[in-house]
Amino acid sequence: MAEIIVRKSGGLKGTVFTSGSKNAVLPLLAATLLTEQKCEIDSVPNLKDVKVMCELLESFGANVTEKLDENVILVEANTLKTSVAPIGPVRSMRASIVSMGPVLARTGTARIPLPGGCAIGDRPIDLHIKGFIALGADVDMIEDESGNGYVEARAEKLVGAEMYLDTPSVGATENIMMAASLAEGTTIIENPAQEPEIVDLANYLNKMGAKIKGAGTDMIKIEGVPELHGATHSVIPDRIEAGTYMLAAAITKGNILVENMLSNHVVPIIAKLRECGVVITEEDDGLRVSAENANLKSADLKTLPYPGFPTDIQPQFMAFLSIVSGSSTILETVFENRFMHINELNKMNAGIIEDGRRAIVKGGVQLKGAEVRATDLRAGAALILAGLVAEGETVISDIYHIDRGYDDIIGKLKRLGADIERID
Ligand code: EPU
Numbered sequence: 001m002a003e004i005i006v007r008k009s010g011g012l013k014g015t016v017f018t019s020g021s022k023n024a025v026l027p028l029l030a031a032t033l034l035t036e037q038k039c040e041i042d043s044v045p046n047l048k049d050v051k052v053m054c055e056l057l058e059s060f061g062a063n064v065t066e067k068l069d070e071n072v073i074l075v076e077a078n079t080l081k082t083s084v085a086p087i088g089p090v091r092s093m094r095a096s097i098v099s100m101g102p103v104l105a106r107t108g109t110a111r112i113p114l115p116g117g118c119a120i121g122d123r124p125i126d127l128h129i130k131g132f133i134a135l136g137a138d139v140d141m142i143e144d145e146s147g148n149g150y151v152e153a154r155a156e157k158l159v160g161a162e163m164y165l166d167t168p169s170v171g172a173t174e175n176i177m178m179a180a181s182l183a184e185g186t187t188i189i190e191n192p193a194q195e196p197e198i199v200d201l202a203n204y205l206n207k208m209g210a211k212i213k214g215a216g217t218d219m220i221k222i223e224g225v226p227e228l229h230g231a232t233h234s235v236i237p238d239r240i241e242a243g244t245y246m247l248a249a250a251i252t253k254g255n256i257l258v259e260n261m262l263s264n265h266v267v268p269i270i271a272k273l274r275e276c277g278v279v280i281t282e283e284d285d286g287l288r289v290s291a292e293n294a295n296l297k298s299a300d301l302k303t304l305p306y307p308g309f310p311t312d313i314q315p316q317f318m319a320f321l322s323i324v325s326g327s328s329t330i331l332e333t334v335f336e337n338r339f340m341h342i343n344e345l346n347k348m349n350a351g352i353i354e355d356g357r358r359a360i361v362k363g364g365v366q367l368k369g370a371e372v373r374a375t376d377l378r379a380g381a382a383l384i385l386a387g388l389v390a391e392g393e394t395v396i397s398d399i400y401h402i403d404r405g406y407d408d409i410i411g412k413l414k415r416l417g418a419d420i421e422r423i424d
Contacts, residue, residue: 006387037230160185298326
């Protein structure tokens with residue numbers, strides 16, 4: 001089984017390039033199913049999840065040309081041969097659910113295996129389903145002969161509707177925006193997700209001929225159109241990958257220029273790092289993050305939907321807070337179970353106490369290398385960061401989670417001076 005080995009590395013220094021966003025590219029690829037014409041997506045990160053999404057598009061009948069070494073993917077979904085998604089890709093990647101809106105809008109029916117819970121929580125899809133029902137679809141839960149559960153939606157035609165999301169779900173907002181783009185009439189989504197990935201998807205859909213306004217605000221208006229056409233688009237930079245390298249500079253007391261990132265996408269990360277004593281300056285090519293001579297101190301934080309502090313940086317920030325002086329409190333409000341990394345960090349001598357959705361991090365410890373497990377993608381990133389400052393050697397297993405979402409993390413960290421290797 002593949003493992004990552006990290007050793008204490010000193011302050012990381014140099015420049016790192018931010019790849020395209022994982023959470024933006026997955027719905028963009030799903031959106032290509034909305035048209036029979038050729039689509040081109042550029043600045044695509046080279047990730048396992050991207051490959052799984054390409055497999056899913058192919059299973060619906062799309063022609064996919066992956067040129068991941070050039071960061072380009074071409075998709076032509078001339079005709080869809082089925083509206084039933086296979087179990088494999090959906091079970092290995094929950095984001096597969098965002099193919100449901102496009103397939104339903106394009107073919108009038110979609111059947112997707114139930115993605116089920118995952119390490120960070122139950123992750124229900126009730127808001128996606130409510131959205132499809134509001135647009136006029138009939139939705140049923142069904143079981144095949146082998147007992148596999150599916151959600152199936154059918155609609156002779158989708159009709160625009162007004163709806164309110166109880167929680168500003170990223171995936172539900174994406175699914176509804178895509179389905180409503182081809183519905184008859186106007187759809188209004190109140191309390192949608194406002195993440196930059198939502199704005200990127202709306203921009204792409206508008207390039208394809210959709211009429212979407214308000215993405216990135218608390219109300220999105222979609223005027224349905226009869227058809228969409230092919231379009232070319234460049235994925236936005238990955239704000240969570242950029243944030244992870246910002247934390248690599250902070251935790252190792254290094255000095256890193258994070259290139260190709262949008263600083264307005266990481267405002268809470270900048271604010272919290274500055275509160276901890278990290279120096280962050282805007283340069284022409286990106287953000288310089290330096291903790292070289294910093295007297296690092298604790299800070300409390302609370303995860304929230306965008307523009308609040310991102311849950312996808314909470315584990316990495318927790319690793320950092322465990323070495324600064326003073327005690328910090330972290331409140332996780334987005335997912336009910338995103339603290340699996342506490343146990344692993346504590347194996348490395350961190351002093352973190354879990355109390356429901358709150359974690360109390362007693363800072364100022366010297367982390368120690370240990371054998372640990374990446375319990376999910378961001379937990380894996382947190383363990384790598386911890387390993388960079390731990391005495392001795394940290395051996396991380398279950399690294400397939402890390403492969404899902406970080407483009408060349410080993411190469412990028414090595415070029416910054418990290419002592420890290422992957423053993424297959
Ligand atoms: N929720 C519901 N009902 C629904 C949908 C969501 O109750 O129908 C709840 C979830 O259980 C969760 C909250 O709403 O408690 C937020 O979930 P959301 O739907 O916004 O998350 P997602 O679309 O499943 C995306 C990212 C996640 C990221 C979250 C929150 C992708 C592919 N995934 O997930 O990314 O944490 O938004 O920002 O875009 C990651 O990259 O490591 C990752 C987990």
